[in-house]
Amino acid sequence: MTTVLITGTRPYGEGDPVDVLIEDGVITRIVPAGTLEATPDAAGDGPGAEVIEAAGTVLLPGFVDMHTHLREPGREDAETVRSGSAAAARGGYTAVFAMANTDPVADTAVVTDHVYAQGRTVGLVDVHPVGAVTKGLAGAELAEMGVMAASTASVRLFSDDGHCVADPLIMRRALEYARGLDVLIAQHAEEPRLTEGAVAHEGPTAARLGLAGWPRAAEESIVIRDALLARDAGARVHICHASTAGTVELIRWAKGQGIDITAEVTPHHLMLDDARLETYDGIFRVNPPLREASDAEALRAALAEGVVDCVATDHAPHAAQDKCCEFSQARPGMLGLETALGVVAQTMVGPGLLDWRGVAAVMSERPARITGLPDHGRPIGVGETANLTVVDPDSAWTVRGAELASIADNTPYEELTLPARVRATLLRGRVTCVDGKVRAH
Amino acid sequence: MKHLLSIGDLTRDSALDLLDEADRFKAALLGREVRKLPTLRGRTVMTVFFENSTRTRASFEVAGKWMSADVINVSASTSSVRKGESLRDTAATLHAIGADALIVRHPSSGAPRQVARWTAEMAPDGVAPAVINAGDGTHEHPTQALLDALTLRDRLGGFEGRRVGIVGDIVHSRVARSNALLLTMLGAEVVLIAPPTLMPLGADGWGVTVAHDLDSELPGLDAVMMLRVQAERMRGGFFPSAREYAIRYGLNETRRRMLPEQAVILHPGPMLRGMEIGYSVADSPQAAPLQQVANGVHVRMAVLFRLLVGEQADA
Numbered sequence: 074m075t076t077v078l079i080t081g082t083r084p085y086g087e088g089d090p091v092d093v094l095i096e097d098g099v100i101t102r103i104v105p106a107g108t109l110e111a112t113p114d115a116a117g118d119g120p121g122a123e124v125i126e127a128a129g130t131v132l133l134p135g136f137v138d139m140h141t142h143l144r145e146p147g148r149e150d151a152e153t154v155r156s157g158s159a160a161a162a163r164g165g166y167t168a169v170f171a172m173a174n175t176d177p178v179a180d181t182a183v184v185t186d187h188v189y190a191q192g193r194t195v196g197l198v199d200v201h202p203v204g205a206v207t208k209g210l211a212g213a214e215l216a217e218m219g220v221m222a223a224s225t226a227s228v229r230l231f232s233d234d235g236h237c238v239a240d241p242l243i244m245r246r247a248l249e250y251a252r253g254l255d256v257l258i259a260q261h262a263e264e265p266r267l268t269e270g271a272v273a274h275e276g277p278t279a280a281r282l283g284l285a286g287w288p289r290a291a292e293e294s295i296v297i298r299d300a301l302l303a304r305d306a307g308a309r310v311h312i313c314h315a316s317t318a319g320t321v322e323l324i325r326w327a328k329g330q331g332i333d334i335t336a337e338v339t340p341h342h343l344m345l346d347d348a349r350l351e352t353y354d355g356i357f358r359v360n361p362p363l364r365e366a367s368d369a370e371a372l373r374a375a376l377a378e379g380v381v382d383c384v385a386t387d388h389a390p391h392a393a394q395d396k397c398c399e400f401s402q403a404r405p406g407m408l409g410l411e412t413a414l415g416v417v418a419q420t421m422v423g424p425g426l427l428d429w430r431g432v433a434a435v436m437s438e439r440p441a442r443i444t445g446l447p448d449h450g451r452p453i454g455v456g457e458t459a460n461l462t463v464v465d466p467d468s469a470w471t472v473r474g475a476e477l478a479s480i481a482d483n484t485p486y487e488e489l490t491l492p493a494r495v496r497a498t499l500l501r502g503r504v505t506c507v508d509g510k511v512r513a514h
Numbered sequence: 515m516k517h518l519l520s521i522g523d524l525t526r527d528s529a530l531d532l533l534d535e536a537d538r539f540k541a542a543l544l545g546r547e548v549r550k551l552p553t554l555r556g557r558t559v560m561t562v563f564f565e566n567s568t569r570t571r572a573s574f575e576v577a578g579k580w581m582s583a584d585v586i587n588v589s590a591s592t593s594s595v596r597k598g599e600s601l602r603d604t605a606a607t608l609h610a611i612g613a614d615a616l617i618v619r620h621p622s623s624g625a626p627r628q629v630a631r632w633t634a635e636m637a638p639d640g641v642a643p644a645v646i647n648a649g650d651g652t653h654e655h656p657t658q659a660l661l662d663a664l665t666l667r668d669r670l671g672g673f674e675g676r677r678v679g680i681v682g683d684i685v686h687s688r689v690a691r692s693n694a695l696l697l698t699m700l701g702a703e704v705v706l707i708a709p710p711t712l713m714p715l716g717a718d719g720w721g722v723t724v725a726h727d728l729d730s731e732l733p734g735l736d737a738v739m740m741l742r743v744q745a746e747r748m749r750g751g752f753f754p755s756a757r758e759y760a761i762r763y764g765l766n767e768t769r770r771r772m773l774p775e776q777a778v779i780l781h782p783g784p785m786l787r788g789m790e791i792g793y794s795v796a797d798s799p800q801a802a803p804l805q806q807v808a809n810g811v812h813v814r815m816a817v818l819f820r821l822l823v824g825e826q827a828d829a
């Protein structure tokens with residue numbers, strides 16, 4: 074029997090400190106802090122027992138990332154299931170959804186089952202493979218979604234992310250077909266004709282810097298189209314990485330119409346804006362691009378309000394040579410798993426837009442509910458599976474790409490000091506990370 | 515001034531100083547049989563062109579040679595890039611070879627700024643080459659703007675209260691960007707004239723006027739700068755046809771006569787005669803293309819001098 078005792082923590086940062094006892098993966102006792110110290114058995118003096126001294130910390134349900142790029146198979150020089158799982162554990166995540174734009178593409182059960190099996194072998198985080206919506210992400214023919222849904226990996230989320238399912242008829246069929254399987258389509262909303270050659274947000278900054286612009290309308294036109302298609306299909310649709318103030322308003326409208334639409338926002342779109350492009354550093358190239366400060370502000374408000382449902386990292390590792398080059402040649406994407414909580418704490422908790430219960434909602438409960446994970450994002454209570462994250466809200470840390478668990482080091486927060494470091498992460502009661510040290514299986 | 519990457523690197527005073535310096539070089543060379551000054555003896559200047567431009571490269575090369583610098587032309591577009599060498603590697607190599615100045619032309623916006631940053635990072639002793647942007651993507655071409663300004667000053671006597679029209683493919687033009695910045699800094703009024711498809715977003719925030727009708731602007735202009743329209747743009751739907759473009763925005767003979775008599779006509783070249791500019795217009799006394807070319811050498815001498823020798827040697 075494995076036993077872990079977390080002492081002196083406060084669930085959701087509320088109430089008096091408690092001790093939380095976890096036995097065989099399940100929370101068995103939550104008692105006022107200090108009560109369990111008198112009982113050696115319960116305090117975990119048995120084999121495999123461990124005490125995490127956690128005074129001053131906040132206890133949250135383990136985070137769930139709907140949008141992670143693990144790069145395996147195909148680009149193991151940037152990330153692997155193993156290194157990405159380590160990054161996830163250090164970031165407080167207990168479940169991640171690994172996007173399908175690998176090489177080969179995860180458009181068959183062979184690939185999704187492989188990724189799933191790798192995740193199980195590593196064992197640091199539940200790795201749920203995302204299946205491609207269309208074969209080869211080409212946007213022309215539906216991938217075998219039903220076979221992937223019925224496979225070992227039991228694929229529940231489908232996305233051509235990296236590409237938009239741009240053909241309206243294919244998207245309509247995908248939504249209808251997904252409804253029949255009770256699975257979710259996540260759309261990378263980008264009208265490709267409007268973004269040909271685009272490398273930066275279309276606005277005054279890009280115009281001045283001479284960078285080809287990616288207009289807001291390229292995202293918004295797909296968001297509203299897909300909302301209408303989901304309405305007609307009676308299906309659910311999820312919008313990946315919402316990046317504009319207009320997208321927020323369209324989602325608000327669609328939800329008001331009763332359309333089953335959800336949306337995520339990335340930490341970098343909450344914090345950063347296109348003023349960062351001044352140096353032409355490829356590290357800041359991302360898709361959708363960093364928008365204007367007013368968009369970031371609208372996204373923060375929308376997340377606080379619940380119009381945007383959750384935070385997803387769009388963790389996108391890239392090898393150094395794919396980032397340290399001409400801006401227009403740099404591959405789009407940024408690391409996100411290890412810094413997500415710090416950025417959310419900085420942009421949302423610090424200014425009072427979210428409390429810790431709100432953080433639990435946007436980083437754990439809602440993504441788990443949207444993706445249908447039964448034992449993640451659950452309330453912290455006796456009898457619940459111990460997928461947990463212990464956060465020290467007062468610990469500041471300075472981000473250094475080279476020190477992150479990812480193989481790649483393309484973080485946009487280099488040398489930035491972030492609040493709220495993860496003290497420990499527990500996956501089904503097993504400590505996967507404590508004080509930045511990852512515990513291999 | 516460490517580099518010249520953008521007009522934004524200049525102040526009004528330093529820009530005017532460069533124009534004055536260019537005039538001094540012009541005067542110093544006037545009437546000489548052997549055009550050679552010892553100013554940059556022992557200095558190594560490399561032109562690194564990732565994109566072909568015979569006229570810009572030749573202009574920099576002549577500028578360097580007239581000041582006795584060792585000028586080396588690196589054909590980056592045909593050698594290193596094809597071998598898969600990264601821009602950063604190329605910068606490292608040229609730095610290690612010992613260039614005092616790198617004159618960089620590149621199809622990607624910002625590439626010269628990146629070269630400047632990377633070479634500075636690679637220089638533990640703090641001695642890194644000066645980098646001159648010789649045209650980067652759709653961003654800037656600061657020495658072109660300086661030579662245009664020098665030409666306008668020659669012809670108009672100054673900038674205050676002068677109205678300059680920049681006409682054509684502004685959104686893709688690094689020449690337009692640098693000129694809009696420089697001429698407004700020097701006190702001229704700038705009006706950008708193009709169909710909305712060729713106008714950069716937010717240009718109205720640049721301290722310039724935005725207009726779409728060339729004919730109504732011409733009578734009020736002291737100078738008109740015609741831009742190059744790249745052939746590949748014609749298929750992108752930016753405007754219906756070359757014919758329609760010529761009809762609406764080409765500087766033909768009729769339009770030339772709408773300009774005030776003393777107005778100056780500029781073109782960065784090479785000119786697309788018959789479309790952007792009428793055959794006879796380009797050869798009219800108002801047109802200054804050859805003066806622009808000559809001024810280009812003097813301006814580039816001034817820029818190299820200021821970057822490599824600095825202000826103190828001036829005293």
Ligand SMILES: [Zn+2]
Pocket residue numbers: 234235236261313314360361
């Ligand atoms: Zn995406």
